[in-house]
Amino acid sequence: xxxxxxxxxxxxxxxxxxxxxxxxxxxxxxxxxxxxxxxxxxxxxxxxxxxxxxxxxxxxxxxxxxxxxxxxxxxxxxxxxxxxxxxxxxxxxxxxxxxxxxxxxxxxxxxxxxxxxxxxxxxxxxx
Amino acid sequence: xxxxxxxxxxxxxxxxxxxxxxxxxxxxxxxxxxxxxxxxxxxxxxxxxxxxxxxxxxxxxxxxxxxxxxxxxxxxxxxxxxxxxxxxxxxxxxxxxxxxxxxxxxxxxxxxxxxxxxxxxxxxxxxxxxxxxxxxxxxxxxxxxxxxxxxxxxxxxxxxxxxxxxxxxxxxxxxxxxxxxxxxxxxxxxxxxxxxxxxxxxxxxxxxxxxxxxxxxxxxxxxxxxxxxxxxxxxxxxxxxxxxxxxxxxxxxxxxxxxxxxxxxxxxxxxxxxxxxxxxxxxxxxxxxxxxxxxxxxxxxxxxxxxxxxxxxxxxxxxxxxxxxxxxxxxxxxxxxxxxxxxxxxxxxxxxxxxxxxxxxxxxxxxxxxxxxxxxxxxxxxxxxxxxxxxxxxxxxxxxxxxxxxxxxxxxxxxxxxxxxxxxxxxxxxxxxxxxxxxxxxxxxxxxxxxxxxxxxxxxxxxxxxxxxxxxxxxxxxxxxxxxxxxxxxxxxxxxxxxxxxxxxxxxxxxxxxxxxxxxxxxxxxxxxxxxxxxxxxxxxxxxxxxxxxxxxxxxxxxxxxxxxxxxxxxxxxxxxxxxxxxxxxxxxxxxxxxxxxxxxxxxxxxxxxxxxxxxxxxxxxxxxxxxxxxxxxxxxxxxxxxxxxxxxxxxxxxxxxxxxxxxxxxxxxxxxxxxxxxxxxxxxxxxxxxxxxxxxxxxxxxxxxxxxxxxxxxxxxxxxxxxxxxxxxxxxxxxxxxxxxxxxxxxxxxxxxxxxxxxxxxxxxxxxxxxxxxxxxxxxxxxxxxxxxxxxxxxxxxxxxxxxxxxxxxxxxxxxxxxxxxxxxxxxxxxxxxxxxxxxxxxxxxxxxx
Ligand code: SRM
Ligand SMILES: Cc1cc2nc3c(=O)[nH]c(=O)nc-3n(C[C@H](O)[C@H](O)[C@H](O)COP(=O)(O)OP(=O)(O)OC[C@H]3O[C@@H](n4cnc5c(N)ncnc54)[C@H](O)[C@@H]3O)c2cc1C
Ligand code: SF4
Ligand code: FES
Numbered sequence: 001x002x003x004x005x006x007x008x009x010x011x012x013x014x015x016x017x018x019x020x021x022x023x024x025x026x027x028x029x030x031x032x033x034x035x036x037x038x039x040x041x042x043x044x045x046x047x048x049x050x051x052x053x054x055x056x057x058x059x060x061x062x063x064x065x066x067x068x069x070x071x072x073x074x075x076x077x078x079x080x081x082x083x084x085x086x087x088x089x090x091x092x093x094x095x096x097x098x099x100x101x102x103x104x105x106x107x108x109x110x111x112x113x114x115x116x117x118x119x120x121x122x123x124x125x126x127x
Numbered sequence: 128x129x130x131x132x133x134x135x136x137x138x139x140x141x142x143x144x145x146x147x148x149x150x151x152x153x154x155x156x157x158x159x160x161x162x163x164x165x166x167x168x169x170x171x172x173x174x175x176x177x178x179x180x181x182x183x184x185x186x187x188x189x190x191x192x193x194x195x196x197x198x199x200x201x202x203x204x205x206x207x208x209x210x211x212x213x214x215x216x217x218x219x220x221x222x223x224x225x226x227x228x229x230x231x232x233x234x235x236x237x238x239x240x241x242x243x244x245x246x247x248x249x250x251x252x253x254x255x256x257x258x259x260x261x262x263x264x265x266x267x268x269x270x271x272x273x274x275x276x277x278x279x280x281x282x283x284x285x286x287x288x289x290x291x292x293x294x295x296x297x298x299x300x301x302x303x304x305x306x307x308x309x310x311x312x313x314x315x316x317x318x319x320x321x322x323x324x325x326x327x328x329x330x331x332x333x334x335x336x337x338x339x340x341x342x343x344x345x346x347x348x349x350x351x352x353x354x355x356x357x358x359x360x361x362x363x364x365x366x367x368x369x370x371x372x373x374x375x376x377x378x379x380x381x382x383x384x385x386x387x388x389x390x391x392x393x394x395x396x397x398x399x400x401x402x403x404x405x406x407x408x409x410x411x412x413x414x415x416x417x418x419x420x421x422x423x424x425x426x427x428x429x430x431x432x433x434x435x436x437x438x439x440x441x442x443x444x445x446x447x448x449x450x451x452x453x454x455x456x457x458x459x460x461x462x463x464x465x466x467x468x469x470x471x472x473x474x475x476x477x478x479x480x481x482x483x484x485x486x487x488x489x490x491x492x493x494x495x496x497x498x499x500x501x502x503x504x505x506x507x508x509x510x511x512x513x514x515x516x517x518x519x520x521x522x523x524x525x526x527x528x529x530x531x532x533x534x535x536x537x538x539x540x541x542x543x544x545x546x547x548x549x550x551x552x553x554x555x556x557x558x559x560x561x562x563x564x565x566x567x568x569x570x571x572x573x574x575x576x577x578x579x580x581x582x583x584x585x586x587x588x589x590x591x592x593x594x595x596x597x598x599x600x601x602x603x604x605x606x607x608x609x610x611x612x613x614x615x616x617x618x619x620x621x622x623x624x625x626x627x628x629x630x631x632x633x634x635x636x637x638x639x640x641x642x643x644x645x646x647x648x649x650x651x652x653x654x655x656x657x658x659x660x661x662x663x664x665x666x667x668x669x670x671x672x673x674x675x676x677x678x679x680x681x682x683x684x685x686x687x688x689x690x691x692x693x694x695x696x697x698x699x700x701x702x703x704x705x706x707x708x709x710x711x712x713x714x715x716x717x718x719x720x721x722x723x724x725x726x727x728x729x730x731x732x733x734x735x736x737x738x739x740x741x742x743x744x745x746x747x748x749x750x751x752x753x754x755x756x757x758x759x760x761x762x763x764x765x766x767x768x769x770x771x772x773x774x775x776x777x778x779x780x781x782x783x784x785x786x787x788x789x790x791x792x793x794x795x796x797x798x799x800x801x802x803x804x805x806x807x808x809x810x811x812x813x814x815x816x817x818x819x820x821x822x823x824x825x826x827x828x829x830x831x832x833x834x835x836x837x838x839x840x841x842x843x844x845x846x847x848x849x850x851x852x853x854x855x856x857x858x859x860x861x862x863x864x865x866x867x868x869x870x871x872x873x874x875x876x877x878x879x880x881x882x883x884x885x886x887x888x889x890x891x892x893x894x895x896x897x898x899x900x901x902x903x904x905x906x907x908x909x910x911x912x913x914x915x916x917x918x919x920x921x922x923x924x925x926x927x928x929x930x931x932x933x934x935x936x937x938x939x940x941x942x943x944x945x946x947x948x949x950x951x952x953x954x955x956x957x958x959x960x961x962x963x964x965x966x967x968x969x970x971x972x973x974x975x976x977x978x
Contacts (some may be wrong), residue, residue, distance in 0.1 A: 020568065020925035028633070029668075030663040038933060043370035043925070047633050048624075057934065063677035064934045068665040072635035081636035081666035083673055088565075088635075091620055099238070126689075 009038050014121030016018075022114045027085065030067035032056045035120050041107045041116060042067035045092055046078045052091035053107035053118050058082045058094070066104070128157045129226040131430065132215050132925045134205040134372065136162030138171050139403030139419035140231030143186050146427035147196055156430070158197045158222055161215070164254060165205040166256040167191065172416055174281045176291040177258050205232075208376040210396055227398055227430060230373060230386055232425075234366040234414070239274070243336030248344030249360045261361065265290040268358020272296075272347050274333050275363035276303040278444070283361045286326045294325045295355055297347070298365075301330040307444055307455035311472050312497040315479040319451045319498060328353070336360055346977040359429045368405045368412050381407020390436040391429055392422045400426045408437055415440070443507055452500035457493025458483050460546060466492055469518040473498075475518065482506070482518045489513055489546040504583055508550065510538040522965070542587070543573035543580040553584065557591045562601065564588070599860060600637040603630040607641055607785060614645055615856075622646070622662050641860045642663045644747055647783035648855050651677055653910045654783075655917050666745035669921065670907055671727055672819065674720060676935055676946035681707070682744035683734050683750040684780060687772035688715030688791075697737040705730055708943045714751040714789070716742060723931055728921050731908045735930045740906035743781060747789045747861075752776035753801065757794025757811065765792035766811035771840065772800070775809070778844065779851065781904050784868075785858040788851065789824075803831045806864040807847055812836065820878070821849055823865035832868075832875055835883055845894060849882045852893035 019025075019117040021035045021044075030044040033053070040056035044067075058067050071091070078091040088097045094104035105122035120127040131147065133140050159818070162168070169186040169223030170737040177186070191197045201893040204218040208228065215223045229591055236251035238244050248268075249263050265271065271287035273280045276298025287294040302313025304318065317327045331349040336357070347357045368385035379387040379395040385407030386394045392408065394401050403419035404412065413419065413468055418440035428435035443456035461468055465486030472479050478498035484491055490511045496502060506521065514521070515536075535544070538551030548571045561567045564584050568574045574581045598604045600905055603626070605613065610625070614888050619625050622642050626634055634642075643662035647654050654660075654667055671679035683698065698717055704711045705726055707719040737876065752775045755761065757768030772792040779788070791802035794959040802808025822831030835846055858867040880886035911917045922928040937944040 018926060024919070024925060026661055032923060034924040034930055039792045040924075040932075061675060061677075062676065062934070064932050065665070065677045068668065068673075070636040070639050070664065071661070072602070072639060073633045074635065076632065078633070079635070084675070086636055097458075098724070099571055100569065106506075108311075 002082055014119045016110065016117040017120055019053075019109075019116045019118045020114055022111055028071040030069065030071065032067040033119075037120070040064050040117050042069075042080070043109065043116065044071055044080060046071060046091065050078070051109040051111060051116065052078065053109045054080075054089065054091060054094045055104040055122070058084050058086055058087075059102050059104070060085050091093055098105065130154060130970075131156045131158045131227045131229065132223050132225040133158060133229045133231055134158045134215065135231035135233055135403070135405070136164070136168045136199065136201070136414050137231060137403065138158050138168060138188070139423050140229070141168035141191065141231070142420050143199060143229060143231060143402055143426055144191055145189065146423050147430055148196065149383050150427055150431040151196070154196065156196065159225075160191065160197065160199045161203050161205045161217060162201045164197065164256070165202045166255065167199065167201060169255065171253075174252075174258065175286055177255065178286040183255055191252065205372060208372055208399075210376055210399070211248050213398065217662055225398070227400070229426060229844060230394070230399065230401040230405055231403050232369040232372065232405040233367045234412075236362060237365045237367050238362045239333065239335055241335050243338065243344065244342040244362070246336055246338050246340065246360075247360065248358055249336060251362050252279060254284075258286075261286070261359065262290065264359045265292055267343075269293060270356040271294070271359035271361065272357035273361045273363055274347070274353060276300070276327070276329065277306060277363065277365075278304060278359075280363035281320065281673045283363050284320075287359065287361070288323070288325060293356070294322070295328060296325055297328045297331050297333055297349060299330070299332055301603070303327065303329060304453065304455075307459065308453065308482060308495050308497060309460060312453075312479045312481065312495045313472060315472075315474075315477065315497050316451070316453060318634075319477065323451075328355075330532070345714035348518070364403065366414055368407065370405055370724070371625070373401065373405075374544070381412060382410055383407065383412055385412045388485045390425075390438075392426045392437060393429075400429070402426055413440060425749060437930065452496065452498060454496040454500040454503040454673055455494075456503070456507045457491070459493045459495050461492070471519065482521065484514065484518055488518070491518075504580060507544065508542050508583075509633070512537050512540055542583050543571075545835065546572040548573040548580075550587065553587050554591065555943075557588060557593060562588070562593050567691075595904050599641060600635055602626060602632045602638050605629065607645070608857045610642065611645055611856050614649060620646065620650055621658055623658060626776060634662075636664070637860070640667070640747075641785075643667070648900075653905075653914075653917075654907065655920075660917075660920075669724055669727060670731075670741060670745060670911065671722065672745045674946070677932060678721045678946070680744070680933055681722055681727070681730055681734070682712070682716060682742040683739035684718040684742035684776070685751075686776040686780075687752055687769050689769055689773060691753070692961060693736060694739070697733070697739075701730055701733050704733075706937075706944055708945060715753050718744070721937065721946070723923060723935060725928070728912060728918055732912055735906070735909050741781075741908045743907075746781075747784055747786055749776070749779040749782050749790070750781075751789035753789075753805070755794050755799035757790070761794055761799075763797060764811070765813055766816065767796055768792040768794035768800065768809075768811055771809060775844070775847070778901055779847075779908065782851065782855075782900055784855050786861050786863045788854075804828065805831060807831070807850060809843065812875055815839050818843060818846055821868040821875070822898050823864045825863075829865040829869075834875070834879060846882050848897040849890050849893045850878070850898050853878075853881055853889075857892075865973065 007109050020031060025031060026044045027045050028043050033041045033043050037040050041053040042056040043053045045051055056125055057064050058066050063084055065083050066080060069083045071080050073079055074097055079088045080091055081088050089104055090097055094106045096102035108119040110117050133144060144160060168188045173186055192199050207216045208219055213225050218389045236253050237452045248264050251257055271292040271297045273283045274297050278297045280296055282298045284294045287836055304317050321327055328349060332550055334348040336344050337348060344357060344360050346354050348354050370380055370385050373386035381387045385405055386401040387395050388401050388406050388408050392400045392402055404414060404423040409510050415825040421440055422437055424436045425437050454520055461483045461845050466483050467488060469482045481495045483493040491514050494506055524731045536550045539552050542548055542550050553573060556567055556570050561570055567584050574584055599607060613629055625642060640663040645658060669679055674680055702719050708721050710718050712718045752772040754769045754772030758764035759769050789805045791800040791805045793802045798934060802810050803819050803822050804824050805822045808822055810817045816838045817836045818834045819831035820834045823829045852868060856863055868878060872908055923932040924930050936947040938947040
């Protein structure tokens, strides 16, 4: 597969780190990635092969579990459901679709040479 | 940058700062917050939960310090304002310049100046410090008296009760909560409160608090001749706005105190605003948080250059106090000229309801409900609108089967008062495609506050003819039972194929686990094989139950509850070696809590080696078959209940089903195994076994009903096979057997005809399906341990497989590890701090009840 990155604003900071080998990331099943500053990203591959990463810590329970949620879609928007209390988050924008004022930060992702990289810093500061 | 100084870091001051930050995208403001209390803002409304075990950290609001535009100075009081110089002086000796100043100093409890009011042992009920002081005093006494029988006084009385004291409430008015309820409602309320063990003294005047020999409060004297023991006294007779700073600075005050402000929340000095309980807005001081929050939003808008004004607030009250429903809304005291009252005083039924209507009996003005406030959600939005029918029918729905249908509401009626959403707005959201409650929450915000309007949202959806019952979710128009038929008829074996041919989109957390369960019930194969793994809930994915801090629990199967000493020792050793919290469950087995994902394989390695297998506590599957000792030991036993329980548990273990299945076997009619509370229960008779079905504990308990009696063991098992497979084929997602039978056309009779008489001619098919299940069973944990690819998924981090999740920490309670930190299953603040404190501004309802 060639590189697929989500089309989001380029972050000023950060660098790429390797998250895992491509074969490790099953479609529609996330993995968590520990970032150098101690933050965590939840990394996903949707059914059509697109890669996404958002903050892994569930803002409702503060547990680091979003990578373990069920991936699907709501009206076509790719989503993950928090396994804790089932709130739905957009993988594209990080927005919580059930509680509009809540939003996860998003991270850029790229795939090349059989590896998947994520950016160490999010695309934008949380609002 | 301009400087905003906020005096007071209470609920409203906190909200104000959040609201300013939200709007301040241009970074125009630097904000200094002065808080007299030693701790950051907390949820005062939930203060009483402190006595129900909440910790201080559970009550915290979001952490303002996470934003570097904010300087939070705690334990520092503002001592004066120099309006000319635009400065504030503080108790730390600092002088702060302001461009804009907000007074958010709240209010202070009023203490009546009776003799002895300041003795040690006398308290007020406002801050966490107050509660700590009350708790300390409570340790040395057996009786507490609350002076004041209003809303807060009753909360305080409950707190004393929870502290183990004999509690009294003294109210000067002739009945409790005189501001919210009338005499009739108050009389019933008094009775209901007394039923909880709190003694009520209504119409009683406090004369003095009298000291004992040690100089502490020991009694209170009421009127001439009543003296009650009181080692602890709590005053709750009202609050006074804290307007001392405003007064000293020469700002105009309201008629009953409080800094006078206009609709823009501006005081008589345009650079100074005031919000919350210390503000007198157009002559009124509100003692509730919602109007304060509305004022905070107004000020934030003004500071951002907007034109917002305060437009009044809903002061309706509904509460559950000491388990008693009380609601009061609109013109509850019939103060509108010509208003009429319709009263239902149902003494034996312990409920009181009053509706206040206009002089022509056409319009609802307000009302009071005591004892049963279930009509509140329907009535409150009707205030100011034409009544849909005979007022009595509205408060006594049983009478004619009436009640307020949501259809009767006019479009302008407010359905959600937390977010001021009208029926019209909800109807248009439905017309624009919102097809369920979550969708309505997302686009209108209705239902995201206190949650009390959610039943109305459901009714509005139903009224609009939105099919909710049968379609599984937005991806499948079929019900679960229809999908079973499709899977059986077509032999489709993957989710991708099923959704491509019979659904739309890529699925969600509702349809994926449901389809996974159907495929597992009929397909066999490991549930984590291939694409199936991506369908499973986290519990099934890690074959363990997710806990609130992101760890998992481990439940080995202990069939029938029978276990050898050696196996018990292994469980103890494993728990000790991995530092797990251990608890005996309500299902006759042992739960080990606090395992991190990467520990699960090693834990299960040890357990499997010792002969244990998965207990499926995580699955929608058979849980336990509980047993009593029966003929093995008991002098009354008539059959081997332990043996039968073990046989049944081993037969049905791992069986995936629409919801969990629980069972029990009792050795005689004394029923020590509680079989009639189970999905299927077996009770021994002299001649064999009686089979009961459709029992449930949980939310809606129901006794199982007798399906067949005096069965031999072989027939018993055959009937249970048929019963379970019929359930798996036809029940809805997350429908326990009790609800399934209740919803079944023909009910138990129909079930009898299918299971016992083979009325549908499918008995052989059902038995064959069960035989396949029994033959194909294998332990899911053993399967994982033998498969390196599956094992590889048991890590916290893909890029650091050895690293434990740093957010998981433990503390010790009763000599065992428990999750450290607050229970935080609520709403996050608007901007969740990046790794800081837990924050919640209300509690979100869990979206589904399951697992
Ligand atoms: C551990 C245990 C409590 C205990 O400390 O004893 C427990 C714990 C949980 N119960 Fe339970 N229930 C436990 C016995 C019960 C019982 C009593 C019994 O089984 O004899 C009941 C009432 C009987 C019944 O189910 O009819 C019970 C009724 C529920 C319900 C309500 C079900 C209902 O139909 O209303 C839920 C919620 C649900 O399933 O939707 C629930 C859900 C849960 C969950 C799974 C909630 C969750 O999502 O985290 C808890 C997690 C367990 C874990 O992480 O390991 N638990 N739960 C008990 C485990 C028994 C076992 O060995 O498997
Ligand atoms: C037990 C209890 C239960 C309640 N239940 C409900 C309920 O169910 N529903 C409801 O709507 N409301 C309820 N309330 C009322 C609600 O808590 C208040 O309306 C709300 O807290 C008001 O917010 P505020 O910011 O105006 O005042 P507060 O929350 O009191 O905050 C004011 C803060 O300012 C500080 N302060 C005062 N003077 C100074 C100074 N000079 N310098 C620095 N700091 C200062 C105070 O120490 C305090 O921390 C309840 C209150 C209590 C006590
Ligand atoms: S149910 Fe009957 S046999 Fe079983 S323990 Fe109780 S008394 Fe004994
Ligand atoms: S009334 Fe709708 S959430 Fe409170």
